[in-house]
Amino acid sequence: DAKTTQPPSMDCAEGRAANLPCNHSTISGNEYVYWYRQIHSQGPQYIIHGLKNNETNEMASLIITEDRKSSTLILPHATLRDTAVYYCIVRPWEGGKLIFGQGTELSVKP
Amino acid sequence: DAGVTQSPTHLIKTRGQQVTLRCSPKSGHDTVSWYQQALGQGPQFIFQYYEEEERQRGNFPDRFSGHQFPNYSSELNVNALLLGDSALYLCAQWEGSNQPQHFGDGTRLSIL
Numbered sequence: 415d416a417k418t419t420q421p422p423s424m425d426c427a428e429g430r431a432a433n434l435p436c437n438h439s440t441i442s443g444n445e446y447v448y449w450y451r452q453i454h455s456q457g458p459q460y461i462i463h464g465l466k467n468n469e470t471n472e473m474a475s476l477i478i479t480e481d482r483k484s485s486t487l488i489l490p491h492a493t494l495r496d497t498a499v500y501y502c503i504v505r506p507w508e509g510g511k512l513i514f515g516q517g518t519e520l521s522v523k524p
Numbered sequence: 525d526a527g528v529t530q531s532p533t534h535l536i537k538t539r540g541q542q543v544t545l546r547c548s549p550k551s552g553h554d555t556v557s558w559y560q561q562a563l564g565q566g567p568q569f570i571f572q573y574y575e576e577e578e579r580q581r582g583n584f585p586d587r588f589s590g591h592q593f594p595n596y597s598s599e600l601n602v603n604a605l606l607l608g609d610s611a612l613y614l615c616a617q618w619e620g621s622n623q624p625q626h627f628g629d630g631t632r633l634s635i636l
Contacts, residue, residue, distance in 0.1 A: 432593050442566030446622055457528075457627035458567065465622075501566060510618055511580055512556055514627060 425518045426496075432489040436502030436516050439483040442450045444506045447478060449487045449488065450518070451498040458501065461487065490520045527551065530615050530628035538636050542603045545631045549596040555579075556598040557625065558590060559614040567614055573598055599617030602633075610635045 419437040426432040426483040438447065443445055447466050450458040462469055462476045464485075469476045501517040527550030537543050547556060555574045559567035569582040573592035587603045596617070602609055612632050616625040 448624060450627075455629075457629045459615075460626060463533040463622070463624055466546055508621070510555055510572045510574075510625070511582070512557075512559075512567070512571045512616070513569065514559075 415437065416516050416518055417445075417513065419506050420500070420502055420515060420518045422516060423521070425523060426489075427522050428494060428522055430439045432492040432496065432520060432522070433522065434487040434489075434500050434502075435437075435484065436487070438485050438502070438504045441504050442506065443480050444508075445504045446506075447482075447485050448478065448482070448503045448505060448512070449474070449476065450501045450512075453498045455497075458514075461500075485500050492520075494522050494524065495521045496520065526574070526629035528553075528615060528617050528626050530554070530613075530631050532631060533629070534632045536634045536636060537605050539607060541605050542601065543605060545593055545600045545602075545613050545615075545633070547598045547600070547617075547628060549573075549598075549617050550626055552598050553617035553619050555618040555620055556592060556596065556599045556616065557597070557616045558614065559627075560584070561612040563611070570600070603615060605635050607635050609633065616635065 448463040449461040478485045483486045499517040529548040557572040558570040561567040572580040576592045613631040615634045616627045618625040
């Protein structure tokens, strides 16, 4: 079973920040938080990952709480092309298997 | 994701038949995993190959088997196809450690 809990759906206005929450209260010390997204009919696309520090790349920012029990993916200026299912996954650094939950279906609206 | 190529993109089979799906690597990625994604669900892990051996396996029957070649490319074989095997089959390649896995766009398999 997935070790994460995400809201099933969210809406966001185009140009605004999209904040996608994820709960991973049973995360272990050696587990990273990964975010992927899947646009219809495509394979999952890697977005960002982190262990305990906040991370930022050209796509998004990842904020992990100090106790590591939850995190938030931030898309700073959402566009219509960001409409997708977003998956939050925890995985040990040495483990290859990704366990996907149901994800959050983000709809960016004009 | 860029560089991970899967073939074919679509395939139609009938019950009882056998199918082989293929995955070509992104340069330098020596570990490959296969996932099955039913409509409306998240991907489910089938198995992982490294150094041409199966290293991890998910909760899938023996009808699902795989192979990895010396150039890191991989095949997924499914025997005695069932209607329930209709799904998107995804290949992901991985450099190891805490690096992310990168997915291809999958093969859409339909069983009639």
